[in-house]
Amino acid sequence: MGDILFSHPFLRAIRKAYPEAYIACVVVPEYADLLTNNPWINEVHVLSDNNKISSLREKISFTRIIKGGEYDTCFFLKPSNTKSIIAAFAGIKERIGFVGKNGTLTKAVEIPKGKRHRADIILSLAGAVGVTEADGTYEYVVSDIDKAHADAILHKKKAGVRYIIGINPGSNWEAKKWLSNNFVRVARKLLLRFDDIEIMITGAEKDSKLAKKMVEDIDSDRCYSVAGETGLKELAELFRRCILVISADSGPLHLASAVKTTTIGLFGPTSHEITGTIGKGKNIIIQNKIDCKIPCYEKECKKKYVCMGSITVEKVFDVAEKVLSKNI
Secondary structure, eight states, X not given: OHHHHHTHHHHHHHHHHOTTOOOEEEEOGGGGGGTTTOTTOSEEEEOOOOOSGGGHHHHHHHHHHHHHHTOSEEEOSSOOHHHHHHHXXXXXXXXXXXXXXXXXXXXXXXXXXXXXXXHHHHHGGGGGGTXXXXXXXXXXXXXXXXXXXXXHHHHHTTOOSSEEEEEEOOOSSGGGOOOHHHHHHHHHHHHHHOTTEEEEEOOOGGGHHHHHHHHHHHOOTTEEEOTTSOOHHHHHHHHHTEEEEEEXXXXXXXXXXXXXXXXXXXXXXXXHHHHOOOBSSOEEEEXXXXXXXXXXXXXXXXXXXXXXXXXXXXXXXXXXXHHHXXXX
């Protein structure tokens, strides 16, 4: 999810440079909603990353569709031999990607050196067509339909009448997660400190049991879960209505930042300088310097997740309290 949002500055730059161009994006099905409301593109195609024999028919069909579109240029934001071969067979003459083993590229771009945010790295591909100045922040646009769906979700929960604090406890890596009980303790302290807030627990379907347990542990009529009850569009709109979102490094954290909501991002094994929040809202990062290799990008930790464990409930509460005290 984050990588797709990191592509938004690139898409915006290409649209600004070529306002009359027809721009289409290809994305895996589960993240297509991150692009369907995008104001800088004309069309979204879905293509799975399945490499099994059964997916051959899908790729052949997709190649025919792209060939029929008569595209002039294709950018590969991530290296992919399969997709570059598809582009070549589809007759796309200009194929631009990063330097690597891919022999079907017509323009190979050097990956920028040094510690650069991933969005800036993707944006550097635009230099191959003369685009050298661009805004590196990302944003996400919600539609009126998304707003109506969010209204329905909050109405069902009898919620949305106070300032909403979003808490997202999940992450795609175990090593990036903060203990759910820590989130529970922060939520309890915030509810005790502020009478006019409500806590919304978010997450995917896989997080619904955890979210339900957290609501039970928080034990307040001002706390509820929407985990597993939203698509990405509805989640974006719910985040947009939040006064604050607290999350470990995750796709939802970036989505909240993309809709200009103030976020508190808890970082451990990953680098906020490389994959941190860069949305239009205020982005606060909590990451401790400890006696460990940080960032390590290890998905399984042999040191009992000391980096995330070093982030205390008191620190997160203090930062959140300062944000809320200024805005409520």
